Amino acid sequence: MSEKQNYHHGELRDALVEALRELIERDGPDGFRIAEACRIAGVSTAAPYKHFKDRADMLRAVCLSAMQRLEGHMMDAADAFPAGDPQRVVRLGEAYIGFARAEPGVFRLMFGLTEDHKDDCELKKLSDSAEDIVARVVADQMKISPDDQDARLRAYALWCFVHGHCFLELDGKVDPHTPETQSALLGMIATSIVPLTA
Amino acid sequence: MSEKQNYHHGELRDALVEALRELIERDGPDGFRIAEACRIAGVSTAAPYKHFKDRADMLRAVCLSAMQRLEGHMMDAADAFPAGDPQRVVRLGEAYIGFARAEPGVFRLMFGLTEDHKDDCELKKLSDSAEDIVARVVADQMKISPDDQDARLRAYALWCFVHGHCFLELDGKVDPHTPETQSALLGMIATSIVPLTA
DNA sequence: CTTACTAAGTTAGCGACGCAAACATACGGG
DNA sequence: CCCGTATGTTTGCGTCGCTAACTTAGTAAG
Known part of the structure; x- marks a missing residue:
């Protein structure tokens, strides 16, 4: 898991929830952007939609x-x-x-x-x-x-x-x-x- | 004030605040759209920015x-x-x-x-x-x-x-x-x- | 009354974002 | 070994917030 950049993240869902949590703390519950969470997790901006229906669904998971x-x-x-x-x-x-x-x-x-x-x-x-x-x-x-x-x-x-x-x-x-x-x-x-x- | 469509609204600021209030009630504090408030007030989507700095400023006025x-x-x-x-x-x-x-x-x-x-x-x-x-x-x-x-x-x-x-x-x-x-x-x-x- | 300035609208357009479609890659069970 | 599925990527569309440049209305001075 160290340096080899796998095509598949492995635990993207959890990583996104954690990234979202950080961003929500930094920018507030409305100010954050999904794209930035993707950057933190190291994936493209479309990747989250394989794990979550939409933005509201991501927030729900964080909740x-x-x-x-x-x-x-x-x-x-x-x-x-x-x-x-x-x-x-x-x-x-x-x-x-x-x-x-x-x-x-x-x-x-x-x-x-x-x-x-x-x-x-x-x-x-x-x-x-x-x-x-x-x-x-x-x-x-x-x-x-x-x-x-x-x-x-x-x-x-x-x-x-x-x-x-x-x-x-x-x-x-x-x-x-x-x-x-x-x-x-x-x-x-x-x-x-x-x-x-x- | 009845049917004559003035180029200048006259009380656009107040009208916008009221429209925003309605929309916030309908769609929540995050779900509303400025464009819709403009439609309600009967002005273009750029008009609000003659009275408010930005979206946050509008919310502040509603508050x-x-x-x-x-x-x-x-x-x-x-x-x-x-x-x-x-x-x-x-x-x-x-x-x-x-x-x-x-x-x-x-x-x-x-x-x-x-x-x-x-x-x-x-x-x-x-x-x-x-x-x-x-x-x-x-x-x-x-x-x-x-x-x-x-x-x-x-x-x-x-x-x-x-x-x-x-x-x-x-x-x-x-x-x-x-x-x-x-x-x-x-x-x-x-x-x-x-x-x-x- | 005209003229010039300002306040308050308009249209056009940029850039970012949310999200979907189509395509690519890795894993895993027959 | 092979194919199906899960999980990524790239591309692109539509919308929204906001700005720039232009237009119109009101107002004050001469």
Whole structure:
């Protein structure tokens, strides 16, 4: 794989997704060009269409991989402390925010897709699973079932808060927060929305 | 102004902004085409460039007018109940959510702009003023000064929540809420984040 | 009223991009 | 060994954003 320039790339699909990810970070979800991703991957501009239907399909693939990564980070955060530890909620929020800051371009992309992706089963499944993680942590905290209506509602509220915080910061609508302010904020929210015990 | 086809449009700039707004709602913030806006306004495809520097500049104008509208709705909501009435917080949130639902396209646009708009003074001033409205209502509720640190923090938390809720719903990441669920949610959040008295 | 300047349109055209068609090359199973 | 299929390449079409050069309308001065 080193120097011999094979006619067939071998792993073009993955290479393109990675190149697109970089470009989206550099130029934003709309500013990037497919042609440039091809140049990075070392193929012609028509090559991607052997692996993707069109531009939207490529974006979808980038989204999918990003979603899996985000979910991974959330899982890690949820498992970093034992069930019931109040720190879990804060850590979960920090993981989400951390991802948004590390990959603002794809983060925006994931949550800024237009209607034609709404009925994408794979994506929906992943965001549902993200919601489930939040619900599980919140339910553990409240010592009730994750299926409990109240738990789900509070989990959703928590998600809304963190999600909104990410976007407002990314968009520069608010002055950036120091780590301390944000910690305080997260702590306040966590205890406000999620009671210490049911 | 009726049937005489003037060579000069007269109010082309405003007409274009309005046409763009419609198209953004129909095709999304990225899907629209300038040429189509020209057709709607009844001018050639080169005409817009007498009023706007480029596409980004047009979007900026659409954003600006949308921001003013949103701020107007928020002001109305804040004034619908007397200072101190707990309903003010809920109404404010509903106004924000209502705008996002009524104009999802421009709402996404307003908060999805890439970095080149971050240093736009006019836009920043408007979003600051929106934040001020929230802070004022929250401070009234808590019977403290709007400049109080705690008030501003809680106002921001409230904004985050409502903002995140809007996007998650717009993006179809969650199942849509019935008006009742949303009311309950808003009420719960409002009382959680904003204590009845200081 | 004429004249000259400017604002605000027009047409024509360039260059880039997304995408499709037709062709070329490598791999892999009978 | 051979053929089918997957995966590349080259070529080209249509569209779009934007510019240049020209035309028309309004306005202010003499």
